[in-house]
Amino acid sequence: MTDFEFILQLIDTERKQIKFAEKHVYFIEHPEKLEALWQVITSDLAHPYPEYAAWWWSHLGAKMPEKILKFQQEMILLCTTSKNQSVLQSVLKAMVDIQRPEENSDLWLENQIHIIEDDWYNVATKVYAAYNLAKWKKEYPELMHEIAELLALKVEKGATPALKMAHKNFLRMVNTTSKRNRK
Numbered sequence: 001m002t003d004f005e006f007i008l009q010l011i012d013t014e015r016k017q018i019k020f021a022e023k024h025v026y027f028i029e030h031p032e033k034l035e036a037l038w039q040v041i042t043s044d045l046a047h048p049y050p051e052y053a054a055w056w057w058s059h060l061g062a063k064m065p066e067k068i069l070k071f072q073q074e075m076i077l078l079c080t081t082s083k084n085q086s087v088l089q090s091v092l093k094a095m096v097d098i099q100r101p102e103e104n105s106d107l108w109l110e111n112q113i114h115i116i117e118d119d120w121y122n123v124a125t126k127v128y129a130a131y132n133l134a135k136w137k138k139e140y141p142e143l144m145h146e147i148a149e150l151l152a153l154k155v156e157k158g159a160t161p162a163l164k165m166a167h168k169n170f171l172r173m174v175n176t177t178s179k180r181n182r183k
Contacts, residue, residue: 003032003033003035003036004036004040006033006036007036007039007053008045008049010023010026011040011048011049011053015048015052023056024056024057024060024063027056027060027064028060028063031064031067034060034067034071037053037056037057038071040053041091042074042078050084050086051084051086051090054087054089054091055090057090058089058091058094060094061094061095061096061097061098065097068094068097068098072095072101072103073101073104075091075094075095076101076104076107076108076111079091079108079111079115085121085122085125088115088125089122089124089125089128092115092125092128092129092132095132096132099135100132108132109133109136109140109143111129112129112130112132112133113129113133113147116129116130116133116147116150116154117150123160123162124162126154126163126166127162127163127166130147130151130166130170131166131169131170131173133147133170134170134173137175141174144174147170147174148167148174151163151166151167151170155167
């Protein structure tokens with residue numbers, strides 16, 4: 001059995017278990033399986049395989065950022081091409097926990113801004129895009145103000161509580177205020 005097939009079997013056997021969420025620990029103990037996990041995430045398999053694999057991936061950014069960092073360029077590519085919101089959300093969450101990209105940074109920044117602007121993306125995906133952008137506050141302080149304004153505009157248009165909280169967190173993260181919030 002290949003590692004790829006093993007991951008599929010793991011998803012099949014674990015997805016209905018109460019402790020599914022804890023299964024990401026397996027990959028901490030077996031980092032040699034990360035490549036196969038990434039292959040499942042980027043596969044064109046039907047639901048639930050890429051989504052569940054990505055969900056585990058989302059927890060690995062905080063637990064083993066140095067290992068996930070090795071996939072950074074692949075994650076950037078996926079985030080600029082994938083239309084699977086569940087996968088995007090999970091990969092963006094993992095990206096929050098690792099250092100910001102130096103290579104392809106323009107593409108990355110542009111993509112994260114696009115995610116926030118485009119109403120097609122779900123709220124959680126927008127939230128993680130905003131948190132990823134906050135990492136650039138020293139290099140692009142003027143951009144942080146623009147992102148703060150964009151988020152404020154989204155909130156004014158009737159955002160969900162999650163996006164309202166993301167806006168507040170973003171302001172705190174970049175230590176700035178939005179003109180709309182200074183009233």
